[in-house]
Amino acid sequence: MKKLYVKTYGCQMNVYDSARMTDLLTPLGYAPADGPEDADMVILNTCHIREKAAEKVYSDLGRLKKLKDGRVEQGGSMLIAVAGCVAQAEGEEIIARQPAVDMVVGPQSYHRLPEMIARIHHGAGHALETEFPADEKFDMLPEERAVSGPAAFLTVQEGCDKFCTFCVVPYTRGLEYSRPVTQIAAEARQLAAKGAREITLLGQNVNAYSGVGPDGERWRLAQLIEHLAGIDGVKRLRYTTSHPRDMSDDLIAAHGRIPELMPYLHLPVQSGSDRILKAMNRQHRAEDYLRLITVIRAARPDIALSSDFIVGFPGETDKDFAATMALVRAVGYAQAFSFKYSARPGTPAASAGRQVPEDEKDARLQELQALLRTQQDQFARSCEGRTMTVLFEKPGRKPGQAVGRSPYLQAVHADGAAHLIGRLADVRIEQALPNSLRGVLVSGAVHSGEGALAG
């Protein structure tokens, strides 16, 4: 038996891709390794979104090279593959910088890994695949998916046509592509049959979903969600990440109508300043976003909102930043992610405007994160005393304890819930802790008609 170790950086899409690469290599006799030390093949599934993420790959590769050298000295071998968005963006440069790398494979061509491995075994030296056949990839991936627990990711859309001026994704993932409905539904049915109770639909721009339906028409995300909600065993659906421009009325209405669709929405805004939004090519103003939030809350009053922010975009002034703070105050987020602007090679913003000094970026990030932290704590405290349904996913730190997710995506742990892993149960929230909620099981509140996790 050969052993495979996959390290995943970046977004949920990469988590999905790592699982699919594993599925792809299982028939070749690769079983999961605990770490790179006991692996015959290591895949780094990389992220190019910010400089730090991309640079980390090279330090990890340096460590892998030493492992590989040691293995070769003892007469053994180790294959190293770089996959993901750094692979797509840097291609052959990676091998030039780190010759220990055997394979470089982009996010749209990893279905070719088995033939790449075969080429290497036949003495072909290095193998490089960085083409963009997204449709081909999904047709070529094995139908079989390994059990991934009660909460699973399912990619329904890839790529992005938005070209925000700071972002590498349109270059690393290619243009928008939506998978056909029947292909997605088949994958969802398989996940549900294997014990998945919650499915998160993934796409770089998931609410732009427009896949061919069984009737030959283009289906929108709301239709797809409704269809998947009808699958036996699918109790919860989520989707991420959305662009404000594609937040259509039918999708908003779906939040009020489809009980399986969870009341949580990650809707990145990036900035609260119209001037900066324009320079970012976000294609909406702060006011449009705020109006959208009002409409969404009217459809689903308890919805928890999340967002991404960038501080220190080129040309951002104190006044622009103050507009971002004002927007955050106006919305009130349950959760949020914020980043310092990182200039990415080849993107328009990298060479435009006044780059904001690092210490200014730091100060703004701290101020923004303090506000977001306060809002997150407030939201968590507002949950105290409420009873909510939790999908238990894994054992907690203490014996008998289990950890799961609330409808609002918060981590919830409860004592005496270990036997409920893979199932939904009602929990009364007792206490909001810094990054989780402590709850107690409400007696007799296990949701009926659900098998425990298969396998």
Ligand code: SAH
């Ligand atoms: N498709 C999603 C998110 C893509 S990347 C969307 O449209 O929102 C995830 C987040 O990383 C982005 O929302 C943005 O906040 C951040 N990001 C992207 N490029 C960045 C850059 N060059 N510097 C800093 N943060 C960046």
Ligand code: SF4
């Ligand atoms: Fe990047 Fe903008 Fe596309 Fe999101 S919408 S992936 S931020 S280009």
Ligand code: F3S
């Ligand atoms: Fe990173 Fe690529 Fe995802 S750049 S955020 S891994 S789409």
